[in-house]
Structures are given as structure tokens and as C-alpha cells.
Amino acid sequence: MAMGRPREFDADAALDQAMEVFWRHGYEGATIAQLTEAMGINPPSLYAAFGNKEGLLKAALDRYTAKRAAWMEEVLSAPTARDVAERMLMGTADSQTDPDNPPGCLLVQGGLACGTGSENVPFELAARRALTEDQLRERFVRAKKEGDLKPSADAAALARYLSAVSAGMGVMASSGADREALRQVANVSVKVFEEQSAK
Amino acid sequence: MAMGRPREFDADAALDQAMEVFWRHGYEGATIAQLTEAMGINPPSLYAAFGNKEGLLKAALDRYTAKRAAWMEEVLSAPTARDVAERMLMGTADSQTDPDNPPGCLLVQGGLACGTGSENVPFELAARRALTEDQLRERFVRAKKEGDLKPSADAAALARYLSAVSAGMGVMASSGADREALRQVANVSVKVFEEQSAK
DNA sequence: CCATAAATGTAGTGTTCGCTACAGATGTGG
DNA sequence: CCACATCTGTAGCGAACACTACATTTATGG
Known part of the structure; x- marks a missing residue:
């Protein structure tokens, strides 16, 4: 059977x-x-390639998260929970103010609230943010086992905290905050992990 | 001269x-x-009362901030910087998950990115978020003068930090995080202020 | 070389958007 | 009671929206 005309653009x-x-x-x-x-x-x-506008968004989100996967591995491979937090937040500060990209984070900027007919777009973004939070939580569970975080530390709460701070930085970046401002926030935020570390 | 027909609805x-x-x-x-x-x-x-859609938004934002002004006074009147942070973040956790309101914060949910013709809506929201940050910064400057925060503390950075955390909590709340989750984030965040307090 | 299958460019489709013209209603000032 | 100014409801404006019908082009399989 015939194969049809090949697509002329790079997807x-x-x-x-x-x-x-x-x-x-x-x-x-x-x-x-x-x-x-x-x-x-x-x-x-x-429409032939992606179905509709929402399908295109999902494909773009897949590519967005795929591109960040390597960076996330680098973050999680830091030796201590404190260093994970620092790499995560400093990297976030830099990438959200990278002039090669729009400011902020696609998973926040993409849409927190949408009109009728697009109600699940915010959920789509939230689900992908949750994946990063899950990775962080598991990393902090490991940090507790390794004696790196003190036994009373709450891995889930710390992961949620990092997730919240990075989302907040995204909000600030999208409204014009510069790299120095975000790094200040990152530096302050990391202090929490110093207090939660086993001494 | 005649005064015209009075409006029939409560603005x-x-x-x-x-x-x-x-x-x-x-x-x-x-x-x-x-x-x-x-x-x-x-x-x-x-349109007679508010001009256009953007004028209506601005009027709604004015009312939103006016309603929160009393609460903000209550927050700023806390005795120490740490207590200011705790009241601010705990109050944020509660109001962003109040079933009487939509989840999250209008100043975040309202729109971080907009299409052509509405580019200044995000700026409008950001300007109002900045007002709260200014109030916090001034409060922390005072806390330093009062010896409540240690001299090396950066009032601007701490205010930015609180602003970022509350924005991040808004993002989480809008995607379904419950009150307990936000309170966890608030509790973790407040720890920064304990470390920054004069001992 | 021909039949088939899929992608492309042109040119729209119907719907919904923000917004308003207009006529009638309802008040105030003289 | 009248002239005027403003609000109200109906109805619909032009523009922009997401999306698509269709004819054409470009490849492959036989």
C-alpha cells in the first residue's frame, strides 16, 4: 500500500x-x-499532527518536561538534601530569567484558570508540576534514610515547600522580577534545609 | 439641570x-x-458603570485589596517579624482554601499571561502584589530597628520571600491543594524567620 | 507509470467574543 | 407638568476565534 506524502516540517x-x-x-x-x-x-x-489546540499543548508540555529531565537528574544527584534544594532553586532562578526563554515557568504561566471548555488545562499543568514534587519527596525520603536530614524532618512537606517556592518564583519572574531578585528568594529558602539537616 | 435615572443595582x-x-x-x-x-x-x-472589561477588572481588584486591607493591618501588627510571617502565611493558607471563595488568590489566578490586547492585565495584578511586598519590607525594616530581626537580615529579601511563598501557595491552591497542605508549606516557611531572629 | 495515501495551501465555516445603537423607562430640576 | 439626563433591556454589530472542506501536491507500493 502507498505511504502518503511525507510531512515537510520538523515536528x-x-x-x-x-x-x-x-x-x-x-x-x-x-x-x-x-x-x-x-x-x-x-x-x-x-490539526493533522496534533489533533487540536489542547493536543498541541500536551505535546508541547511533553517536550518541555523532557527537556528538563536531564537538569532534574542533575538536581537530584546532589549529595545532600540541602544541596538538592540549592541546585533546584538556583537553577529555577536562572532558567526562569533566561533571555532565551519567556520569563517564568510554562507549567505556571500556561494557565492557572481557564474558561469554559478548557477546564482541564490547569489540571494538566498541575499534574506535571506534581511529578517534580514527587521526585523531590522521594529524594528527601532517601536523605532521611541516609541520615542526611534529621529523623523528624517531613519529606513530603519539604518537597511541597520547594514546589511552592519555585511556583512563586515563576509568578514573580513572569511579572518582571530579575535574576538577582529570584536568587535572593532562593538563598533565603534554602536556609530551611540547613535547619533540617542532621548536625 | 436634571440628574438622570438612578442605577437600579448595587455596584x-x-x-x-x-x-x-x-x-x-x-x-x-x-x-x-x-x-x-x-x-x-x-x-x-x-459598560456605563465600568467602561469596559478591563475597567471592571480594575474595580474588582480595588475591592479585593480593600477587603484585605484590614486583614493586612492585623498581620503587620504582630509583635515580631516571625509572628508577622506566621500570621501572613497561615492566613493565606486559610483564605486560599476558604470554601466561600474560589481557591487561590485573585492576584495570581487573575492572569499571569494574556493574549494580544490584554498585555497590561498581568502588570496590573503584579503592581498590586508589589504593594503587599512593600508593606512587608517596611515592617521588617522596623523589626531590624527594634532589634527583633538580627542586623544582618535583609528586609527586602525576606519580604520578597514571603511574597513568593504566598504566590506559590496560590498556585497550589488553585490546582486543588487542601488547607492542610498549605499549612504545611506555611509552617516550613516560617522557620526561616526563626533563624533570622535576634537571639 | 499508475493507483493510492497522506500532507499541504487556500479559503473559508459556524460560533463566540467584546461591545454598542437604539428605543423606552425612570428619575431630577425648573 | 415638562424638559432633560441617565439607566435599562433588546437586539445585534464587526472582529476574532478554533477548526475544516477541498483541490492540489508529493511521496510510496505494485
């Missing part, structure tokens, strides 16, 4: 462009016209 | 309803149809 390169549009304007603020122009394709190609 | 009550719609759906997700229905008026009344 990953197009997704990178779509990711940036969603990142900068949010899910509802991004229009199909903006997306297709940034991706360098026409609407029928977009 | 403040209508603003409370509009506030809730913006809070739940965000600026772009909220439609004029939803707003007018919640407010119990027709579009011409809305």
Missing part, C-alpha cells in the same frame, strides 16, 4: 516554537494564528 | 460577583456573558 522544531507561544501568552491567550505562524505551518498541518 | 454587590468570576476563570477566561449574568445586569449597564 520537534515546530513544538519548540509552539511551546514558546504558550509560555508567553498562556493557553487561552495563544491563538491558532500565532501558533501556526511561529511554527511555520498552516492550520491543517497543525 | 459593590455586583463587583463582588464579578470578582468571583474573574477569580475562578481568570481575566481572559471570564466572558462578558458570565459576568453580566453573575452581576444580574445587562451589558449596557456594565
